[in-house]
Structure formats: structure tokens, C-alpha cells
Amino acid sequence: MNQFKPIFLGAADPRSEMVTYRRVVNSQKCVRAGGKHNDLEDVGRDVYHHTFFEMLGNWSFGDYFKEEACGMAWRLLTEEYRIPPERLYVSYFAGDAISGLPADEETRHIWLSIGVPADHLLPFGMRDNFWEMGETGPCGPCTEIHYDHIGGRNAALLVNADSPDVVEIWNLVFMQYNREADHSLRSLPHFSVDTGMGLERLVSVLQGQRSNYDTDLFTPLLSAIQQCANCPKYRGRTGEADVGKVDMAYRVVADHVRTLSVCIADGVYPGMSGAELVLRRILRRAVRFSSEVLQAPEGSLAGLVPTVAHILIMDVINENEAQFLSSLKQGRRVIDRTLQRLEGSNSVFPAPVAWSLHRNLGFPLDLIGLMLEEKGMCIDQQSIDELASANEKLKRQTQSSGRETLFHLDLHTLAQLQADKVPQTDDFLKYHYSLGPDDKYVFQPCHATVQALYCGQALVSEVAEGQRCGVVLDRTCFYAEQGGQSHDQGYFIKDGLQDVMYPVEAVHLAGGYVVHQVTTADVLTKGDQVQLYVDEAQRLACMVKHTATHILNFALRQHLGPSVEQRGSHVAADRLRFDFSGSLSTTQLQEIEKSIRNIITEDSAVYIEEVSLARVKDIPGLRTVEEVYPDPVRVVSVAVPISDLFVSQTVRPTSVELCCGTHLRRTGEIGDLVIVSERQMVKGISRIIAVTGDDARQAQEAGQALAQEVESLMARLAAVTSPCLASTYRLAKEVGVLTDAVDCTPIPQWQRRELQTHLKSLQRTTNTIIRKLETKEVNKTHNPVGLSALSANDWALAVCAYLGGNAGGSSTVAKGTGNVADLAVAIRYAETFAKDKIQHQC
Structure with missing residues (x-):
């Protein structure tokens, strides 16, 4: 419309x-x-x-x-x-x-x-x-x-x-x-x-x-597909009945060929952005089903296809669906409890409850509205708007400061907590997670008591609804930011107010106290009993990255030698960062990724045990960083039990580190690892950025797709025997677009460097062809009778000598100096010199 x-x-x-x-x-x-x-x-x-x-x-x-x-x-x-x-x-x-x-x-x-x-x-x-x-x-x-x-x-x-x-x-x-x-x-x-x-x-x-x-x-098109494919004819099956997905492939190819034909006829071509990128994706999806499922010969659809993009999307959808189904069940329970509490007294659903569902469980507000509409209820929209406005204001403040606004306890507050004999937070429960019957990690909630509330740079006994504050509990299962690992996120609920969630936005340590940064969804009072729930997906993602960081550190030492030193690291849910002394060649990047992949494939156990500081000194190959460690200290070992580490003759080289972070139970759960960036930060110090799991697989597939694009472009350029200016311009533009894509897309760093080398070569080649063709076009324009070119050097020397000066240059570009009393006279002399040369050639 x-x-x-x-x-x-x-x-x-x-x-x-x-x-x-x-x-x-x-x-x-x-x-x-x-x-x-x-x-x-x-x-x-x-x-x-x-x-x-x-x-x-x-x-x-x-x-x-x-x-x-x-x-x-x-x-x-x-x-x-x-x-x-x-x-x-x-x-x-x-x-x-x-x-x-x-x-x-x-x-x-x-x-x-x-x-x-x-x-x-x-x-x-x-x-x-x-x-x-x-x-x-x-x-x-x-x-x-x-x-x-x-x-x-x-x-x-x-x-x-x-x-x-x-x-x-x-x-x-x-x-x-x-x-x-x-x-x-x-x-x-x-x-x-x-x-x-x-x-x-x-x-x-x-x-x-x-x-x-x-x-x-469609039937004529399906018949045409069947004639060129090495598979049974189309039977119209779906779901489980469609064994091998053959009929699905028929439908995909038939539909996509129609789409490609209509779009290309209308001037939309597969490309790298906007509608062109969508069409490019459709084409590659069609090629995959045609070649792999229907086994049609090469040429049935143009080009080759990387691993099919739709599988990746399906996995993401399934993963998000599973996550939200869990949230949906929990949210439904919250809504039902609230409705029972309000039964007969009010038709307006409390805004703090709706907002907590939206903020902490990912419920769209319109979905909440629809669920309530089915129950004959509505939301207090004005209060929701006020909460949303306050949240937006907080986000802007955070963005303008460039970092999270954390409630760090000041020295006076710490002294007051200690003087009041408030016990330090017991946070050992952050390590208490297990595998459920489906081999998925289970993070048990924990029950705690509010020991102190910190608001407005002071300890208070009560915090009103909608306030941002720091909460100190007697115990917690949340991981506070330390050891290079990001803090947990999640929420807690208060006993007696089970339908309101208090989002935990950040967690940090201060003098032995774990401070939870919270925006209150209702009044919070010192002494309140609360139940804590960790954001399981975020915690698990950090565990994956932390274990992967240890393996990366080990692989670097294996390939660069024991002298390589860790100069910093950070583990977040979406990626890991690792700084080290030295740098990596393209070949070393490939070898390190291969070593890491081997350790992941081995699915080795990860052993964790507390050991006294005096004893850990006897562990060979132990990696430490310059920081003060507690006593006892946690030792994290890959593939080798802690007790075996002290028998140096029998222990194979492995990753052994002192670490307070949270880790996986087995290396296979990392899935995969790809280094997507490696560059020198300062002289002698380089930084690695790596991704794992599905992100790693997507980076590999994106790299394969871009490699095929570059290879195709190289082949097209090599096949050109009589280049023309217009087509060479188009090739040069494609090189530029691909260069931007290679520079900006998360792909394996070793592959990025190889592709950048090829693209630079292609850019030089196209630029050379363009310069030659442009020179040829200029000569055609200014020398229509086909005479041989005018040397620029000869011309400049003659004119500048006439003016009492000198000149120099090449056959195409030259410059000089001279005394010009009358510019028109100098120009006429230059024209006469050129005409005489032309007449002499004739």
C-alpha cells in the first residue's frame, strides 16, 4: 500500500x-x-x-x-x-x-x-x-x-x-x-x-x-525440477512424513526460483545490503536444497551455497522459544497469583508486576495486555508509561557516562557496616550448580536476608518503590564482577510478595560485601527475606567463555612458547577478550584455533579444587597473573585431576590456572571457538577477541560465504580478455563492497587476513586496468585521427625553454617553470608546437 x-x-x-x-x-x-x-x-x-x-x-x-x-x-x-x-x-x-x-x-x-x-x-x-x-x-x-x-x-x-x-x-x-x-x-x-x-x-x-x-x-515447475534432479518425484508430504525433506526441498526451490526470476527481471540483483541482500539469501537457500537434497547437478541454479542460513535461524528460534517457554510458564504463574490476590477488588492489573514481567522475563507489554484481556483485566497504562520513562532516563544516563553506574560502597559506609558487625556476604553458592537429568545446567535459587540498603550514598533502613539502590545480603548465588568475568544478572522476589520481581542489574564486591544493584519494584526493607534467581543463559554463556579463555591461554603457550604472558582478559556473555605479549601470524592463528578445537572435541573434564597457596607452588606449568590470591585458592585444571598435578613425571601438558571464576564441567560444552580479531594494542601487546558456540559457527560460515564471493570475483576478473571501462568500474566497485564486508563481518581472523590480501591484489589489478583504459579513452578523444601520443616531457621542455625556464617529467605527466609576460603568447606557442608535431607525423 x-x-x-x-x-x-x-x-x-x-x-x-x-x-x-x-x-x-x-x-x-x-x-x-x-x-x-x-x-x-x-x-x-x-x-x-x-x-x-x-x-x-x-x-x-x-x-x-x-x-x-x-x-x-x-x-x-x-x-x-x-x-x-x-x-x-x-x-x-x-x-x-x-x-x-x-x-x-x-x-x-x-x-x-x-x-x-x-x-x-x-x-x-x-x-x-x-x-x-x-x-x-x-x-x-x-x-x-x-x-x-x-x-x-x-x-x-x-x-x-x-x-x-x-x-x-x-x-x-x-x-x-x-x-x-x-x-x-x-x-x-x-x-x-x-x-x-x-x-x-x-x-x-x-x-x-x-x-x-x-x-x-506450480505443478509445471515441480515437474521441471524433477527432470533434472536425482531424487523421487514430488509427493506433497510435510513434517515427519517428509523423510529426507525431499518434498520440502521441491517447494523451496520452486518458490525461490519464482522469487529470483521476478526480482531480477525488475532490476533487483543479489547483493550485499538491503533488498539485494535478502535476494542473495534466497538464492543461496535455493542452491543448497537443489544441490544437497534434490542432488541436482551444478548449473541447475547459479553459484554455490555455504551452510544453509535457514538452519542457523531455526536454531536461534528454537533456542529462544525454549528460553521463553520457561519464562512464559513462570510469568503465567505470576499473573495467576496476582489475579487471585486481586479477585473481586480491582480490574486494573498492578503496573509494577507487569513491568517486572517485561523487564526481567522478556514479556512484551502487548502480550501481557492480551493475556490480561482474556481475563477481563487491563494494565494501569499511566503507571507503565512512568516506569518506562524512568527506565529510558536511566539508560540515557548510563550511555552518556559510557559505563554502568554502580553503587560502590564508600570507605565511610564500609566502616559503618563493619562497626555494626554486619557479617560479610557468603557467596560460595555461586559455584553450586549441577547437571539435570537432561544434561542441562541447573542453577538453584537461594534464600537470603537483606542485611543493608545503600541509597543516596548512605545506609538506609527502607527504599521506596522505583528507587535504585545497593542491596547487601547475608548470602548470594550471584557472581560479582571479578577475575575478568562479568557479573551475573537476574532478579529476586520478596517473601510475601511473590508476584513482584526486583531486577539485579549489576553485582560487585566491596570489602567482603557483595553489593547487588537493584531497581526496586516495590518497597524494600532491611530484614526482608528474598529468593534469588540468576539469569541462567547469561551465566552459562560466561562459563563457556571463561573455560574457553583458559584453553586459549594454554594454546598460545604451546605455539609461542612459555615466555608469552597474559596481560589482561575479560569474559562476557557474548565474547571473550584476551591480551598477551607478542603477536600472531596468519598461520599461527590457524594452528591455535586447531589446537583449541582438538581440546574441545576431546570433551575433557574440567577439575576444580581449593588448594593452599603454599602447595600450589609445586604445580608444574601453573599460570598465574599479578594479583593477590586468597588462601586457599581455587585451581582449575583441564583433563588432569588436581591430585595428579603434583606428580610432574606423569602429567601431560595441560591448562592449569588459579581462578575464582565459574567454569563448565567439560570442554565439549564450548562447542567451538573462532578468533575473530587479533591486533596490536601497543608495542609488544596484542589483543584477541574470540566467540564460541553458535557465534563461532556463524563466523565460520560467514567467512566461507565471503571467501566464495572473493574467489568468484577473482575468477571473473581472470576470465576478462578484452576489458571495457564500464565493466571494470563495476568490478572495482564490487571489490570495494567486499572489502568493507570482509573488514566488518565477524569471521575467522586468519581468513580475514587472507581475503584482505586477495582483495588488495584485485584492487591493484582493477585500478591498473582502469588507468590504462582511461588513458586510451583520453587519447581517442584528443587524437581522433589515431596519431601516436604527444610526449608530455618533450612538450613541457619545449614550452618552458621558450619561456627561459626548464621542465621535467614522464611521457604522460610533466611540469616546469618559466618567465611568463603574456600567458596567451605561451599558450599559442604550446599549441603551435603540438600542431607541428602532428603535421610531422602525418
């Missing part, structure tokens, strides 16, 4: 034909593979999603509205197309308490008057029946028509339930509002209608097929 936005907004150019539009019908080519509407990952898995489809549109600009639109739609489907009415279900907008939008009862009554049965007329909320294209712009409630492919039943429960047998075929949007930049809604100057019906789904209905791919829009 983008082309019609000016009409919706009443802002069309009065000189354009567009201002005369009242009713419009059209057919639009649509690609849904990015942004808000993205069907890429659904393509192939079912029988009705596409990256490219044809949208049939009906439009009214201030002319007819709801009654006429619904009536025309129903007549077209049931009378003209003769679709059985009993197979059609209609949804309408149920309203939204958060936005203050009422239910679209007008549309409901229109459908009832047309003859749609009440049990086929279904209300849905903002997600399904309020249409918005982006963050701002024209929008409004919509009513959708769904078709049941099976029939002979009541399929109301399957509407909007992602059932392949009950699918939406037509959406009627009533453009009533404009979403402003502040997210408010304002009425449009006139109301309009924007309807869209997918041709592919409509054809499947009219041809009596349950699958879009069984219609004549």
Missing part, C-alpha cells in the same frame, strides 16, 4: 492523477522475506507460505467503506466463485484495552446481516485483526476471511492457529487511523479500504487443492 499512502493521509500532490482515484483494483508482485512481514523460514515447511506471491487488491479512497466492502467480498466468493459459505470463517477486531480501541461491532453486525453464522464469526485482538505496516503510518482494524479445506465440521478453533487446512484467503483493512511518531493514533482525514487476496491461495481453493503447490501455478 506504500504507493497509496499519500491518498490515505490526504497528502497527495494535487497535480498528480492520484488525487482523482476513488476506487482501484490491482495485482501486485509481493516479496515477504524481510522486515515485519517475513515468510522466508516458513517456505517449504508447509504448503501455503511463499516468499513471492501475487496480491489481488481492492481499494476505496474515501468512497465506499465497511458495509460495501464486506458485501462485495462475500458476493464474489460465494456467488461468483461459488465457494461453499459453510467453509468460510470471518474474523473481526475485538478491540484493545491498552490502546483504548473499541471492538469493531459495526463490522460484526454487517457480517451477521449478510448471513455469516455467529459461530463462524470470531473476534481477535491487535495481533491478528489490526493492520499496521510499520512503526508509523496509515493503519486500522481489519476483517479476514478464512477457508476450511476439509469441510463438514466446525473449524472455528483452527482459525489463526497456523493450521494448513484453515487458511486466510482475504484481508479487508479499514484505514481509519494514522500511527504517529509518539505511537498515538489519530483519525485519518477520510476513511478508506485496502483489501488483499493472495492469488496462490485463491487458486488452491478454486482448483480444489489443499496445497498451493498442487495448483497449475
Whole structure:
């Protein structure tokens, strides 16, 4: 609808034909593979999603509205197309308490008057029946028509339930509002209608097929694929029945070839950014399914494909789904407990509870609103806005300072805690984690008592709701920032107030006290009993990086010798940083990664034990840094039990360090490691940045993809026998784009250096070709009769000598000096000299 936005907004150019539009019908080519509407990952898995489809549109600009639109739609489907009415279900907008939008009862009554049965007329909320294209712009409630492919039943429960047998075929949007930049809604100057019906789904209905791919829009293409593929013919299977994913591959290739063909015909080519990047991804996805699953020969689709991007995305989705399902269960319990507490007393849900669900468990506020709407409740929106505003202000303060604003206890406060005989925090529970029956790490919550509250640079007995403070507990399972490892995050809940979560934003040590930085979601008082919950995903990610850091340190010593020294490190959830004396060549980077990968593959045990400082001196190969260690100290050893370390003759070289951090139980749980950066910080000191697990795999695949791009570009340049200026310019531009991608994309550092070398060579080659071709073009322009060039050096010498001076240079560029009384005379002499040379050649 983008082309019609000016009409919706009443802002069309009065000189354009567009201002005369009242009713419009059209057919639009649509690609849904990015942004808000993205069907890429659904393509192939079912029988009705596409990256490219044809949208049939009906439009009214201030002319007819709801009654006429619904009536025309129903007549077209049931009378003209003769679709059985009993197979059609209609949804309408149920309203939204958060936005203050009422239910679209007008549309409901229109459908009832047309003859749609009440049990086929279904209300849905903002997600399904309020249409918005982006963050701002024209929008409004919509009513959708769904078709049941099976029939002979009541399929109301399957509407909007992602059932392949009950699918939406037509959406009627009533453009009533404009979403402003502040997210408010304002009425449009006139109301309009924007309807869209997918041709592919409509054809499947009219041809009596349950699958879009069984219609004549696709069957010829599927037959063509089968003729060139080394696999069974297409059978239309999905899910577990689709053994080997052969039928899924058919659908992916058929859909993607259509998308590629239409986009390229319209001038959109696979590239490195925007729509071009989306198309490039579609092409590579098609190549993978074509070559690996269907075993079609090379050339069936252009190019080669790296490891398929959709698998990575699927893994990310599954991981996030699993994480949120756990949060969803916990959040549901919080909501239910709160509702029980409020039963019969209030219809407004407490804002602090909703905000804590949003802040700490990742619940979108609109999802909370929908869940509450189902219970007949609403959120205190004003209080939510105030909490959001305060949170945004805090974020801006943090960003402007460039670091986290931590509540560091000052000397006077520490002295007061000690004088009051407040015991130091017992934080040994940070090491108490185990493996559950599914071999996943379990981080048990712990119960604690609030010993002290620090707010406004003073100890206080109570902190009001919404305040930022430091909380000292008698015990904790949170890891405070130390030993180069980031602090834990998470939350705690207060006994007697189980439905309110206090987010723990930072944790640090001060004089033996662990200070938890908290924004209070309710009143917090000294002596309160609380239950602490660590952010398990963040903690586990830090454990992975910390164990990987030890292995990296060991591998560096193995390849650079025992003299290499650690000069600093930092372990965070997303990456690890390691500073060391020396530097690494491209070959050494590869060898170190290989050594680390071998240790990971061995899946060696990680042993941790407390040992007296006096005894650890006897451990051979022990790595330490310049800091004061406690006594006893924790020893972390990879593959070798601590007791065996003291028998030097029998111990193989391994990673052994003194460390207070948290670690994995086995090295195999790291998954993989890739060094994505290695550069010299100051003379003699280099810094490594590395990623692990899925991030490492993605870096490798990104490196392979870029390597193929560079290799392809080198081959194309080598194949050019008679270069022209335009094509060489394009090649040079591609080299520049690839150079930026190689410089900025997280890929293995050794590979980055190799690709940078190749690209620099390509840049030199293209620049040389361009200079030669440009010189040739200049000679053609200024020497049309084909005479041999004018030496610049000879010309400059002659002119400058005439002027009493001297000159020098090459055959193409020269300069000189002379005494010029009259510039026009000097120019005439230069022209005469050139003409004489030309005549002499003739």
C-alpha cells in the first residue's frame, strides 16, 4: 500500500492523477522475506507460505467503506466463485484495552446481516485483526476471511492457529487511523479500504487443492525440477512424513526460483545490503536444497551455497522459544497469583508486576495486555508509561557516562557496616550448580536476608518503590564482577510478595560485601527475606567463555612458547577478550584455533579444587597473573585431576590456572571457538577477541560465504580478455563492497587476513586496468585521427625553454617553470608546437 499512502493521509500532490482515484483494483508482485512481514523460514515447511506471491487488491479512497466492502467480498466468493459459505470463517477486531480501541461491532453486525453464522464469526485482538505496516503510518482494524479445506465440521478453533487446512484467503483493512511518531493514533482525514487476496491461495481453493503447490501455478515447475534432479518425484508430504525433506526441498526451490526470476527481471540483483541482500539469501537457500537434497547437478541454479542460513535461524528460534517457554510458564504463574490476590477488588492489573514481567522475563507489554484481556483485566497504562520513562532516563544516563553506574560502597559506609558487625556476604553458592537429568545446567535459587540498603550514598533502613539502590545480603548465588568475568544478572522476589520481581542489574564486591544493584519494584526493607534467581543463559554463556579463555591461554603457550604472558582478559556473555605479549601470524592463528578445537572435541573434564597457596607452588606449568590470591585458592585444571598435578613425571601438558571464576564441567560444552580479531594494542601487546558456540559457527560460515564471493570475483576478473571501462568500474566497485564486508563481518581472523590480501591484489589489478583504459579513452578523444601520443616531457621542455625556464617529467605527466609576460603568447606557442608535431607525423 506504500504507493497509496499519500491518498490515505490526504497528502497527495494535487497535480498528480492520484488525487482523482476513488476506487482501484490491482495485482501486485509481493516479496515477504524481510522486515515485519517475513515468510522466508516458513517456505517449504508447509504448503501455503511463499516468499513471492501475487496480491489481488481492492481499494476505496474515501468512497465506499465497511458495509460495501464486506458485501462485495462475500458476493464474489460465494456467488461468483461459488465457494461453499459453510467453509468460510470471518474474523473481526475485538478491540484493545491498552490502546483504548473499541471492538469493531459495526463490522460484526454487517457480517451477521449478510448471513455469516455467529459461530463462524470470531473476534481477535491487535495481533491478528489490526493492520499496521510499520512503526508509523496509515493503519486500522481489519476483517479476514478464512477457508476450511476439509469441510463438514466446525473449524472455528483452527482459525489463526497456523493450521494448513484453515487458511486466510482475504484481508479487508479499514484505514481509519494514522500511527504517529509518539505511537498515538489519530483519525485519518477520510476513511478508506485496502483489501488483499493472495492469488496462490485463491487458486488452491478454486482448483480444489489443499496445497498451493498442487495448483497449475506450480505443478509445471515441480515437474521441471524433477527432470533434472536425482531424487523421487514430488509427493506433497510435510513434517515427519517428509523423510529426507525431499518434498520440502521441491517447494523451496520452486518458490525461490519464482522469487529470483521476478526480482531480477525488475532490476533487483543479489547483493550485499538491503533488498539485494535478502535476494542473495534466497538464492543461496535455493542452491543448497537443489544441490544437497534434490542432488541436482551444478548449473541447475547459479553459484554455490555455504551452510544453509535457514538452519542457523531455526536454531536461534528454537533456542529462544525454549528460553521463553520457561519464562512464559513462570510469568503465567505470576499473573495467576496476582489475579487471585486481586479477585473481586480491582480490574486494573498492578503496573509494577507487569513491568517486572517485561523487564526481567522478556514479556512484551502487548502480550501481557492480551493475556490480561482474556481475563477481563487491563494494565494501569499511566503507571507503565512512568516506569518506562524512568527506565529510558536511566539508560540515557548510563550511555552518556559510557559505563554502568554502580553503587560502590564508600570507605565511610564500609566502616559503618563493619562497626555494626554486619557479617560479610557468603557467596560460595555461586559455584553450586549441577547437571539435570537432561544434561542441562541447573542453577538453584537461594534464600537470603537483606542485611543493608545503600541509597543516596548512605545506609538506609527502607527504599521506596522505583528507587535504585545497593542491596547487601547475608548470602548470594550471584557472581560479582571479578577475575575478568562479568557479573551475573537476574532478579529476586520478596517473601510475601511473590508476584513482584526486583531486577539485579549489576553485582560487585566491596570489602567482603557483595553489593547487588537493584531497581526496586516495590518497597524494600532491611530484614526482608528474598529468593534469588540468576539469569541462567547469561551465566552459562560466561562459563563457556571463561573455560574457553583458559584453553586459549594454554594454546598460545604451546605455539609461542612459555615466555608469552597474559596481560589482561575479560569474559562476557557474548565474547571473550584476551591480551598477551607478542603477536600472531596468519598461520599461527590457524594452528591455535586447531589446537583449541582438538581440546574441545576431546570433551575433557574440567577439575576444580581449593588448594593452599603454599602447595600450589609445586604445580608444574601453573599460570598465574599479578594479583593477590586468597588462601586457599581455587585451581582449575583441564583433563588432569588436581591430585595428579603434583606428580610432574606423569602429567601431560595441560591448562592449569588459579581462578575464582565459574567454569563448565567439560570442554565439549564450548562447542567451538573462532578468533575473530587479533591486533596490536601497543608495542609488544596484542589483543584477541574470540566467540564460541553458535557465534563461532556463524563466523565460520560467514567467512566461507565471503571467501566464495572473493574467489568468484577473482575468477571473473581472470576470465576478462578484452576489458571495457564500464565493466571494470563495476568490478572495482564490487571489490570495494567486499572489502568493507570482509573488514566488518565477524569471521575467522586468519581468513580475514587472507581475503584482505586477495582483495588488495584485485584492487591493484582493477585500478591498473582502469588507468590504462582511461588513458586510451583520453587519447581517442584528443587524437581522433589515431596519431601516436604527444610526449608530455618533450612538450613541457619545449614550452618552458621558450619561456627561459626548464621542465621535467614522464611521457604522460610533466611540469616546469618559466618567465611568463603574456600567458596567451605561451599558450599559442604550446599549441603551435603540438600542431607541428602532428603535421610531422602525418
